[in-house]
Amino acid sequence: MNPQVLKKEDKLRKRYEFITLSEFGEKKFYKNIIIIYRKNDLSNSRIGITVSKKVGNAVVRNKIKRIIREFFRKSRMLYNNNYDINIIVRKKIKNCDHSDLKKELELFQIKIGK
RNA sequence: GGAGUAGACCAGACGAUCGCUGGCUUUGUCGUUGACAAGGCUGGAGGAAAGUCCGAACACCACAGGGCAGGGUGCUCCAUAACGUGGAGUCACGGUGACGUGAAGGCAAGUGCAACAGAAAGCAAACCGCCUCGCCUUGGGCGGGGUAAGGGUGAAACGGUGCGGUAAGAGCGCACCAGUUCUCCGGGUGACCGGGGAAGCUGGGUAAACCCCACCCGGUGCAAGACCAAAUAGGGGAGUGCUUGAGGGCGGCCCGUCCGAGCUCCCGGGUAGGUCGCUAGAGGUGUCGGGUAACCGGCAUCCCAGAGGAAUGAUCGUCGCCCCCGGUGCCGGGUAACCGUCCGGGGGAACAGAAUUCGGCUUACGGGCUGCUCCGACC
């Protein structure tokens, strides 16, 4: 399987999936993001991204989502594990750049991977 | 060169690598349509996609026809599927001008409103005045009448100026000007414009006050709506069964034993979920013709996003644009400071993301281009 692919099966897509995850999942707080994660019964991991309207307009929100998806696409962690993950972006992200966001995602990757 | 004004235009470009998503197609597996996997070709945000301020298409609901209520629009003619939109004009206002702005019907249909000030705020009236008559009478005061020129108040005070006239005055009369109504002539499809005559002195403001007049409008919105349809609960029908035992448990079968009033099938509604609606259209581009124009018609040609926690991205390289800093060989402008030019380094690149689809409006915002106007300098 191509390691740099992020398809529909690898995303959280339904409202009840997000709700049950936030009810039973573990939460990690970082400066710019909050990560909720939980083991699932599938063979692959699934990712969801939540960006509130308070963060910015549609262009800004889409840009943040694309950057986060790009990070998970390039990292292999989704194929070695079976987690449901939700990334919630906090308002403060307006004041930081992309490299800070990447550092926090890498911290989470080290924590969960292996 | 500066300031301004109107119009049309672009929305960084190219390449490489890794990805997302729609369509078509080839091969393989399961195999009835079809589903999955791999590969190939190809399409993939905007001028505002935004705000949701209007108008439609489309869908469902309601509806014989008409009226009332309610809402909207409001100079004229034209355009259009329709509009509160657009085009061309009229009038008014602003600007030296190019040009811009205008909810621009009716307060001589009715009703209402106008704080404070002022005598008086709507159709007549009179505070200080002015004039006159009577009484008291030194000055002057009191009372009756006339008057609206002057003063004062106010956002606004009942046509303006001049002459005549008068006791003082007044459209009381006259001349000119402004306005109203009626009428005639000419131009224009029309709003209206130009010119002549008569009347009467003139009946103020506010309709984004109620209202009157003319015209238009049924409601809800793709989360409209149509179809397929789990699980669970419950509804209807048929069959069978209730101690003569349906059905279930004791690993399969029979016997036995235990529990025991339901069990089986069909139908309809309908939730999660899925499919359709979903993109070929009042479509784009070019050209010819009609029209001042908006726009309309003919012909040719093209197919140009369809997602659904929501697709257009990331990284790198080259070039182009803007800003800042440093240097200054040549050249140009300037008395000079400096600016342009050239080289090197650093930074930045606006507003903003389709969500059923169109026609507009409004708001946000980067850039250069063209026409025109005014001002300044030179020839």
Add this chain to the structure above:
RNA sequence: GGGCCGUUAACUCAGUCGGUAGAGUAUCUGCCUUUUAAGCAGAGAGUCGUUGGUUCGAGUCCAACACGGCCCA
């Protein structure tokens, strides 16, 4: 995506038919009390969300915009 509502003092709200913007809480000052609280008296605090328009005059009427909130599967 579509529909609906609101914005007035630091906070919560009134404001009729356009004519000098009010109330309660809070704050401050004084009185009372040994002191605090309570009570009494007084004071300060307003671009009425923003910008235009109508009007002599706008919190109120009209238009555009901004911000906040609610509903519809």
